[in-house]
Amino acid sequence: MNHGPARPELRGLVAEFENEEAIVEATQKTVDAGYHHIETYTPYPLDELLDIQHLHKNKVALVILIGGLTGCTVGFFMQWFASVIHYPINVGGRPLNSWPAFIPVMFECTVLFASFAALIGMMVMNKLPRPNHPLFDIERFRYATQDRFFLCIEAEDPYFEKDATRQFLEELNPHEVNEVEA
């Protein structure tokens, strides 16, 4: 445990709120005060927070589309290669590239690849799996997956000043404010 600086640096300040209305109000005030590097942690998705934090746009749909198109292409060429190139069989002069009969397998491959893209894409973009995280060191953060709501102002925010930001968070009437160590 000797590596790294002795005094841990600050990663941010996290405030705990008791219900949905409180976190939404606090997040709105935080954004209005000019903080941008913020994150909220909730037991279930809150649409209002996604609005306030401008989180509605993401690339998940694009990744899934690419996955699905890849699957469709792979599905077609797998069948085309086998039937036309690698082992062509002439059945009464019928076309080797009988693409309508390939559609069911192409469809299944599309869905399969798109689903993997959904899971893996979502995980990678969320930087998960990450079993350990500085937030988990906060004793009460375990309630973030249960019934409490947390707002974190990160130290990298240009407006972040340890004492002033702490003061600001205290004024939002949280249950408690904690420091997140880096």
Place this chain on the structure above:
Amino acid sequence: MSQQDQAVDIEKVDKYTGDGFVAPEYNNTTVTQKISNIVLRADTPWGWYLAVAVLLPVVGMLGISITWLVLIGTGVWGLNVPVGWGFAIINFVWWIGIGHAGTLISAILHLMRQDWRNSINRFAEAMTIFAVMCAVMFPLLHVGRPWLAYWLLPLPNTMSLWPQWRSPLVWDVFAVSTYFTVSLIFWYMGMIPDLGTLRDRAKHPVVARIYGIFAMGWRGASSHWARYEKAYLILAGLSTPLVLSVHSIVSLDFAVSLIPGWHTTVFPPYFVAGAIYAGFAMVLTLTIPVRHWFGLQGLITTRHLENMGKVTLATGFIVVYGYAMEAFISWYSASPYEGFMMWNRMTGQYAPVYWALIFCNAVSIQILWWKRARRSPLVLFIVSLIVGVGMWLERFVIVVTSLANDYMPSSWDYYAGTIWDWSLYIGTIGFFLFMMCLFIRFLPMIPMSEMKMIIPKHRNKKDA
């Protein structure tokens, strides 16, 4: 801390018979406690132990049946020359169908914003996974040499042989394996936030570590939720056509052949409706005892049961329409073979099976027109069992009556399952229920995060 430790008034919640989808006692705190305590506390009800004790020998019987089959060969089954498809395909179609309701509840109802499905979707998805496991056993065993089942896959080999891409049997391999994989992804992804909750609530560090590994470090960040919700919605959108394609392809296994009674265009929608019908019945069969044992009447309420009863009735009528169309077209086609097939079904050697199926699937559900019946767990439970049997009989009638009496009277024969057919079938039922028991004991059977989304906001305000 006092708020987190407040106990749910379980007595009150158990007796909830109101009209809501969530009992008024539940808020974010209590719903988390109620659901996670089933997993994390050791006070499992006696019904669970009884079920496991009964089911373990049945799973053993499955093992013996498979071993005997592999040692001796498919001759231990009752198959004969005209009836080359018997219990294996009947059970395969039946199990796959049961699985489909799980996807319907979680995907289609999610797309239609039917929030009431939030308390039964996890359970139904688990049902899908285990039902598909049971289903897949049958074609694998039916090939006779299951260790060569990889021949079904498009793998390069020394003889340069590829699967026949124009055959529905190959489509089936792709459809079912995709269906299983996608259902697993959907189920697991839906569970990640709840696994995080279990990790955070577990008292024992090893337990917390195990759930922590599967939760992948989920911490409920809003930016994560945004991507998660989008991915989940699109997965629901992908699963919906998938589920329709799977049972349509299963029905094409029959419809592409030229056997009277199989060669009909009504098969794909008819099979899909039958699948949803059987599956909803199975959801009822399982949830009714489970909500009773675990005191979940406040989360899976009477209104949920009533809605499921309505869906059962509606899909039942689609299935009845399918029966009517089969009979009508066999007459209207003016084909003597089709006409004979239908007449033989109704009056021939399997007539009792046909009429039993009509009773189970068309007559028994009529009681669900009455609101009191739809709101009675006992009536629903009995009806759901009858429907489950009826759907199995339907597949039996489709498979066996067409094969046993086809074009040439000289090749006709009588088919019935042997003791090994039955032991394998009952064994898979035991395996399915056993897996469900493990699931409800070790994983959150009701999605906590999704329940919190439908709990009215004002319940989370402090009164004091």
